Amino acid sequence: MTTAPQPTRPEPSDGQPADREPILQVRGLVKHFPLTQGIIFKRQVGAVQAVDGVSFDLFPGETLGIVGESGCGKSTVAKLLMNLEQPTAGEIIYRGEDITKLSGRALKAVRRNIQMVFQDPYTSLNPRMTVGDIIGEPYEIHPDVAPKGDRRKRVQDLLDVVGLNPEYINRYPHQFSGGQRQRIGIARGLALRPEVIVADEPVSALDVSVQAQVVNLMERLQDEFNLSYMFIAHDLSIVRHISDRVGVMYLGKIVEIGADEEIYSHPTHPYTQALLSAVPVPDPEAREYRERIILQGDVPSPADPPSGCRFRTRCWKAQERCVVEEPLLAVPEVFRGTAGPAEHDSACHFAEEKQVVRPED
Amino acid sequence: MPERNPLDPEQGPIAPGGGYGAGMDLAASDADTLEYPESHGQEPGGPAGKPRSLWSDAWRDLRRNPVFIISVLIILFLVFISLWPGTIATQDPLQANLQKAQAGPEAGHPFGFDQQGRDVYTRVVYGARASVTVGVCATLGVVLLGSVLGGLAGFFGGWWDAILSRISDVFFGIPVVLGGLVFLSVVTNSTVWPVVGFMVLLGWPQIARIARGSVITARQNDYVQAARALGAGNSRMLLRHIAPNAVAPVIVVGTIALGTYIALEATLSYLGVGLKPPTVSWGIDISDASNQIRNAPHMLLWPAGALSLTVLAFIMLGDAVRDALDPKLR
Structure with missing residues (x-):
């Protein structure tokens, strides 16, 4: 086995041409939240290992979906990418610069190019600002982007782009529905014309009927502005719909990553297989014959994760080796050189292909 | 800037600035069809008019609010008589005519006389200055000091918060009356300022706690994270968001506290450590009159009525301002 995930490893297996330059490279990202005791004199009694060694690339114009159950560290990854939290270790390289080390003016400049869409449209818009002020705020913070007289026009253009009436500019967020609010949040994210948008569960707080609208809007905007998305969700079907590549997270680590067809139709990691087997199947006949993998037990505490493979406590394939040796995220040996769709990164000692969901017609 | 996408069926025509239909429920209009629903016929200037903000909207709202207008008129009147009491009360508040002690109203003395035969009407007018000064200055001091210290503690957290919270606990622990007796008995200055200073010193932790709590609540909202993600600095996040x-x-507690401070001034004066005669104040008169309430209720009713009206005016003002700053109530 290899010693460590190599930063410059080409990605031949996941549908991305190896010569494409990634726009964002994440290497060995770690975020531990200290657990402390005491009021004034705090002492550390442990750490919640929210994110523990996550590496991936984001290519221009693509959508990378990140899925995983609650508490697996997805949102922390988003916050780290936005520099809203300082990582414990690791680097996030944007245009050759490690943005986790930036501050002040340089950080502000990078923020222009990486923006975020938040999960909850009810708390992500300031209730005491008009829509015009909310979408116009990016221009106030970065005055060089738009001259003062031009801003109002730009805000109205943005409202139009996200499918809202430009005349709504003087209204307040509470006068809008959830879907409309999320569009306002997207318009704010677009205002500075960023290259990367980190969307942290952008539709999970919306009605199912509105989810599709917002996802379709995001897809349209991606084409229009050549955006790269990092799309975090726990809804596997939405991620499949929008993503080019998908990463599956479990307990602070990426366990499997690859092109969306590879992950959905040829998963090799047992956790991915279990996750996929839980996706509702619309066809009642197909539902009869599909296999449901029911995991035993709960997710272990991220403050005290299991040794070796983090999934071993719930894995039906777990053996002695899984306790001792941590599987690395790489193409498993069995599939190496097969050039098939199963040849993608998977962090499992006993990776095997298992089709859980029928391929999409 | 991006063009409208002609291929997209989602985009309807932009409604021209004219025809505003009757206000329709926006929540119902969130459909994929996106034919822009008509605007509310709310603003005559039309949406193409001036950009609006929270403050301009709040001000527009306040100007039409009768509660706000009435309370402002009362407060302006109080300020006026505090500055120029002689314009509506021509007599001397200190001139005593013991023959008239506790006598009821008569011609030229509509509110009657107090224990020492001084004209109650004149004393109520002249008393406004000290009482309003104590109430307003103590409230302003408490609110400014408390909300700045508490707000910063809530925003920055950490050791600053820990130290400040312990200090405010110490001040919380001092009983007001006992503290007043100790602090103010060493002061010989007979103006209102030692009293104001004492009230600010003991009052700020209350506002600081409230401000700290509400800042912590507000800080956790995603819109603050969103502002930071846009590159906003601390001052923008604090002031705008x-x-x-x-x-x-803070407004609610501050306006209610204003009445408490005027009443506290009366208590301190009653104990002999607040304002001292010959200063004229509602507090002094109320505490004098409270012994005589059965013999001469008018001595108590007028200064107490003036105090209540003042407190009411400020509470109404605070209420109106708070409501105007909440777009959801509009």
């Missing part, structure tokens, strides 16, 4: 969303409880 946190302060407007955290100020309501």
